Amino acid sequence: MKTILYLALLAPLLLWSQSIDQNYVLSRNYKQASATIIPNPSIQQAATSITYFDGLGRAIQQVSVDQSAEGKSIVVPMEYDVYGRMAIEYLPYASELGGGNYRPDALTEVLGYADYNGEPPYSEKLLESSPLNRVLKQSAPGESWAMGSGHEIRLDYQANSGSDNIIRYTASATWNAAHSIYDVSLSQGSYATGDLYKTVTKDENWTSGKNNTSEEYKDKEGRVVLKRTYNDSDPHDTYYVYDQFGNLSYVIPPESSSPTV
Structure with missing residues (x-):
């Protein structure tokens, strides 16, 4: 009985014509309820997807069947x-070849896909040459937003300095036995230079200065303590304040004179 059951489960997979010389995972999202297994569901009954993997276990192609x-x-x-990083992410395209087969020429096909009118059908990341693999620039699909167009997102990684003028908010939670709750108080201080990791993001419309x-x-525990945006070079700060247990206790929005719990 076990052998028969296994064969019954494997049989419908072969009907989708996925490549038998490739590693793959087949998944189905059923659209209709059924009390029994549907051995070969139609596209009205289930959405079938196949993800192919290389010998290192990395996904190399995803096919949403028909x-x-x-x-x-x-x-x-x-x-x-060459470092095993996914620096380019392609848009999907509709293949003339139906079914779930692996497409060995998929990269050529997506670059020549008529609906993209010759525009670059991918986003691209310029990664730093370090094991951290941090993004330095990021582009979007299309000629106007491609790498080298001047409309990339740029990122710069720094440490805080005194000129950043950051308030160090600290929350302290004290148990109130009478009311069976924690009372949270807020205090202010300052950060020393180099206490915080700073990431500066310049959007697609940045030209110079602080705008865009x-x-x-x-902090050194990886918690966001401040997000700062600019409008006409004026900073707008949102602070995130944590208590001694690491709980987010306050969010202080821009221009707020008092914290919002």
Whole structure:
């Protein structure tokens, strides 16, 4: 009985024509309720997706079987650089080849896909040359937003300095036995230079100065303590305050004269 059951479960998988010489995971999202297993569901009964993997266990292609409006399979190719990083992420395209087969020419097909009109059908990341793999620039699909267009998102990684003028808020939770709750008090101080990790993000419309930039500050435990945005070079700060247990106790929005719990 066990052998028969296993064969029964494997049989419907073969009907989707996925490539048998590739590692893959097949998943189905059923659209209709059924008291029994549907061995070979139609696209009206279930959405079937197949993800193919290389020998290192990395996803290299995803196929949504026959799920476009015209009944074509939707393919998302994936690519890695020489360091094994996914620096380019491609848009999906509708393949002329139906079914769930692996497309060995998927990268060529997506670059030549007619609906993209020759525009770059991918976003791209410029990563720093370190094991941290932090993003230095990030582009979006399309010629106007491509890498080298001048409209990339730029990121810079720094440490805080005295000129950042950051308030160090500290929350202290004290048990109130009479009311069976914690009373939380708030105090202020300052950060020493280098106490915080600072990430500066310049958006696609940045040209110079502080406009179209944002800053995020994290403490050495990785918690966000401040998000700062700019409007006409004027800073707008949102503070995040934690108690001694690491709980987020206050969020202080811009221009607020008193904290909001």
